[in-house]
Amino acid sequence: MTTRSKPDVPRFYLTTAIDYANGDPHLGHALEKIGADVIARYRRQCGDDVHLLIGMDEHGQKVQQTAAKEGVAPQAFTDNIALRFQAMWARLGISYDQFIRTTEPHHKTGVQALIRRIAERNPDDFYERSYTGMYCVGCEAFKQDADIVDGKCVLHTTRTLEEVEERNWFFRLSKYQGFLQNLLATNPSFIEPESRRNEILGLLAQGLDDISASRARLDWAVPFPLVLSNGETQGTYVWFDALPNYLTATGFPDAGYEQRWPADVHIIGKDITRFHVVIWPAMLEAAGLPLPKQVWAHGFVQLGGERFSKSAGVKLDLGEAIDRFGADAFRYVLLREVPFDSDGNFSWERFEERYTSDLANAFGNLASRAMAMVEKYCEGVVPAAPRPDAELDDDADVEAYHGGLSGTRGWLLHEGLAAVARMTARANEYVAATTPWAVAKDPGRVAELHQILASLIRRIAKQTVMLAPFMPHKVEAVWAQLGAPATASAWHLMELASLNPTGWRVQKGEGVFPRPVAPTLPSPTAASSAPPTS
RNA sequence: GGUCCGGUAGCUUAGUCGGUUAAAGCGCUCGACUCAUAAUCGAAGGAUCGUGGGUUCAAGUCCCACCCGGACCA
Numbered sequence: 001m002t003t004r005s006k007p008d009v010p011r012f013y014l015t016t017a018i019d020y021a022n023g024d025p026h027l028g029h030a031l032e033k034i035g036a037d038v039i040a041r042y043r044r045q046c047g048d049d050v051h052l053l054i055g056m057d058e059h060g061q062k063v064q065q066t067a068a069k070e071g072v073a074p075q076a077f078t079d080n081i082a083l084r085f086q087a088m089w090a091r092l093g094i095s096y097d098q099f100i101r102t103t104e105p106h107h108k109t110g111v112q113a114l115i116r117r118i119a120e121r122n123p124d125d126f127y128e129r130s131y132t133g134m135y136c137v138g139c140e141a142f143k144q145d146a147d148i149v150d151g152k153c154v155l156h157t158t159r160t161l162e163e164v165e166e167r168n169w170f171f172r173l174s175k176y177q178g179f180l181q182n183l184l185a186t187n188p189s190f191i192e193p194e195s196r197r198n199e200i201l202g203l204l205a206q207g208l209d210d211i212s213a214s215r216a217r218l219d220w221a222v223p224f225p226l227v228l229s230n231g232e233t234q235g236t237y238v239w240f241d242a243l244p245n246y247l248t249a250t251g252f253p254d255a256g257y258e259q260r261w262p263a264d265v266h267i268i269g270k271d272i273t274r275f276h277v278v279i280w281p282a283m284l285e286a287a288g289l290p291l292p293k294q295v296w297a298h299g300f301v302q303l304g305g306e307r308f309s310k311s312a313g314v315k316l317d318l319g320e321a322i323d324r325f326g327a328d329a330f331r332y333v334l335l336r337e338v339p340f341d342s343d344g345n346f347s348w349e350r351f352e353e354r355y356t357s358d359l360a361n362a363f364g365n366l367a368s369r370a371m372a373m374v375e376k377y378c379e380g381v382v383p384a385a386p387r388p389d390a391e392l393d394d395d396a397d398v399e400a401y402h403g404g405l406s407g408t409r410g411w412l413l414h415e416g417l418a419a420v421a422r423m424t425a426r427a428n429e430y431v432a433a434t435t436p437w438a439v440a441k442d443p444g445r446v447a448e449l450h451q452i453l454a455s456l457i458r459r460i461a462k463q464t465v466m467l468a469p470f471m472p473h474k475v476e477a478v479w480a481q482l483g484a485p486a487t488a489s490a491w492h493l494m495e496l497a498s499l500n501p502t503g504w505r506v507q508k509g510e511g512v513f514p515r516p517v518a519p520t521l522p523s524p525t526a527a528s529s530a531p532p533t534s
Numbered sequence: 535g536g537u538c539c540g541g542u543a544g545c546u547u548a549g550u551c552g553g554u555u556a557a558a559g560c561g562c563u564c565g566a567c568u569c570a571u572a573a574u575c576g577a578a579g580g581a582u583c584g585u586g587g588g589u590u591c592a593a594g595u596c597c598c599a600c601c602c603g604g605a606c607c608a
Contacts (some may be wrong), residue, residue: 084576198539199606206537206607270539300604337546342539343604345546350560353545357560361573369570376569432575437568504558511571 012048012261014039015246017272018055018102021081022062023089027316027346028269031301034331035340036267038413039093041469042405045493051260051485053249054089055100056082057242058154064220074220078103088318092327093472100249102222102241110248111241112225115213117253118171118286119226123173125286126213128228132165168234169214169226176282177208183281189294191277192410193341196270196297200277211279213240243280246292265407270297273492284449296411299343316346324348325355326472330512332359332417335470340413352516362424363463364513367478369431370456371508377440382457382483383450384502390430391455394462397423398496401466420466427459457482463493465499477512 016036019029033054040052058078067077071078082101089096119126176361181204183190184197191197214224218235227233244252250260268276276295284291321330333354338344374382397419403409404416430452437448461484468475468489479488483504491499 195539196605201535203607272606274606302604339547347545350546353560360571365571365573367570371570373569405536418559425559428574431569432567435567435569437570440569508570513571515571517575 004081005490009047009049011260011264012043012049013051013053014043014265014267015053015249015263017056017266017268018057018100018242018245019085020060020062021058021078021085022066023081025085025318027301027303027318027321029085029336030088030092030318031338032267032298032335033089033094034092035298035413038331038335038469039265039267039405039407039411040095041472041489042493044466045469045489045491046406047492047494051097052095052508053098053100053246053263054094054096055098055245055249056085056102057238057245058082058101058103059221059241060238061218061220075103091319091322092331095472098249098512100245102245106251107245107248108222110252111222111236111244112243113253114247114283114287115225115236115240117239117288118283121288122172122286125175126169126226128165128167128171129170129210130165131212134164135162135164147524156503162288164216165431166216167228167230167232168212168216168237169224169228170210171213171240171286173282174208175209175280176285177204177372179285180204180208180278180281183291184277190281190291191273191295191297193297194341196273196277200273203274203278208278211239212237217526237499239275239279240283243275245282247284247289263292265294265296265411266292267296267298267411270284270299273297294407298340298411299338301338302343303347305340321351324351325513325516326474327358328474329355329359332467332470335413336417336421340411340416355513356516358424359513360515362421363467364458364511366367366424366427366431367460367481368508368511370460371438371481371506373440374453374457374506375508376459377436377449378453380483380506382501382504382506383454385447385454388451388455389457391459393426394423394459397426398462398466405469416466417470420463421461423459423466427456427463430459431456454501457504457506458499461488461499461501462496464488465493465496474512479514481507481509483507 014036016032019025036052040050042051056078058074058081063078064074067074070077072080078101082099086099089132102108115126174240181201184201186206188197191200208483213236214226214228214234215221215237216232216234218237221235221237222241224234224236224240246263246266247257252261266276273295281291324330325333330351333351335347336354336358337346337350374380398498399420401416404412404414404419434448435450436452436456438451439445439452460478460484464475464478464482465486465488468491472489475488482501483506484501
């Protein structure tokens with residue numbers, strides 16, 4: 001629909017996992033979306049034509065059952081969930097370009113087109129097979145004996161297992177084992193980080209089983225386009241419905257989808273690596289379609305050291321987290337604390353510590369003190385002055401920043417933030433080393449003073465631009481106070497070296513990152529620090 | 535049950551092909567400074583590197599077993 005043609009601009013199509021429409025967005029969802037958004041904003045700020053896809057997985061028995069329990073039609077149910085997710089992404093400042101829902105008519109026809117295309121090109125790839133087993137509705141899967149205790153699935157002890165015999169369409173996944181092994185051998189960066197690749201290599205070495213592609217009794221689903229020999233039409237099984245969203249979002253099978261497909265990177269959680277690195281490439285190969293260039297599996301967030309789970313256990317209210325210091329600060333702390341290539345931890349205590357030390361004390365205060373001195377000693381106008389050699393020390397960190405965000409060595413967003421933090425610390429050290437307030441007392445050292453202050457403002461401006469993908473709103477407040485032209489996010493990230501603050505009229509206003517006020521933690525810290533009673 | 539990943543100072547982590555006193559940030563303690571958001575700068579303290587064996591002149595770094603956490607598969 002919006003097939004913008006910018007032939008000379010690199011396109012960058014990144015996707016996130018579609019979220020299952022069975023509950024509200026939580027911390028785990030947020031980490032992935034925020035990370036993907038940072039990458040998208042970074043690429044835009046590097047001049048790319050970015051397309052960020054986010055969406056919902058809305059089919060399946062669980063959705064149908066939950067909707068029934070609440071007495072609403074499944075579509076109405078998922079409509080509501082989708083709105084709640086979209087509202088949350090808006091609050092978090094997720095700059096998605098497209099929001100796909102698997103219940104959209106175009107997605108459904110796209111899935112069917114893909115399946116037909118596979119069947120046409122490789123008639124042997126879909127075949128009928130009957131199967132008998134214990135079916136767990138919670139898992140939406142047949143369970144083996146080892147997972148059954150007292151006749152119930154160990155993961156869903158409140159649900160009753162159903163003995164089911166059914167005839168399904170199967171996909172000949174086993175046929176693609178060699179293809180996939182070759183893919184990972186010749187293109188190791190197809191799945192990163194490396195630990196996840198090793199996992200898949202081990203899995204491939206064990207051999208692949210064919211997988212079910214359709215299911216009986218699956219009413220809330222895309223109708224599987226092939227009819228069984230007994231005349232039955234079944235519902236498309238979850239992964240054959242969900243995975244193609246990345247493709248149908250580009251318009252497939254309609255003309256023009258090739259302008260966006262293949263995706264540059266699928267951002268997913270480590271739990272669904274297998275589906276994206278085994279099943280999805282096999283499906284695409286079977287259909288004779290190009291594969292995505294990369295799959296990136298991020299880790300999980302633990303909450304206060306405990307496992308975070310949507311279905312059982314620990315929860316953190318996203319709205320509360322956002323309200324604490326604002327969406328931007330939450331984005332910053334989350335990505336600074338949680339390595340984007342492995343698991344990380346999050347707690348209210350760390351949140352506050354990180355916010356205070358990095359944003360309020362280091363960066364916020366740096367901006368504050370620098371602007372105060374420009375106002376005090378230079379009537380608020382940044383003086384012209386040559387760049388001191390000391391600033392060259394930042395170059396290595398700028399490089400490290402790009403290394404973390406460009407994807408060339410993986411998507412190490414936390415390393416990008418660490419690099420900026422080092423630059424901030426270096427600027428504060430520079431202030432201490434040059435003591436501009438002392439220099440200002442000596443009329444003979446005006447040139448020196450000007451150089452120090454201009455250098456400080458330039459460093460802050462540089463850091464502000466670099467932080468723009470992470471904190472898109474806060475950063476503009478700083479930018480405005482600096483008196484810099486246009487917006488921070490408009491500044492090309494490859495042209496940081498050309499930042500020249502000469503003549504900017506700074507206006508130190510309210511601190512953009514105020515220190516937290518006294519009784520801070522929403523969790524009962526007071527209670528836990530009190531002496532134990534009884 | 536199987537495969538894989540992780541277990542390093544109070545907290546979060548870095549430690550390349552095994553090799554001099556195991557590194558950093560935060561927190562804590564002390565000192566300095568006053569431009570600044572009771573911020574900043576400097577210094578000090580703090581780790582028998584999950585446990586137990588083994589290989590080696592030498593192991594956080596390799597091998598085996600076990601314990602704990604996690605993901606996936608059965």
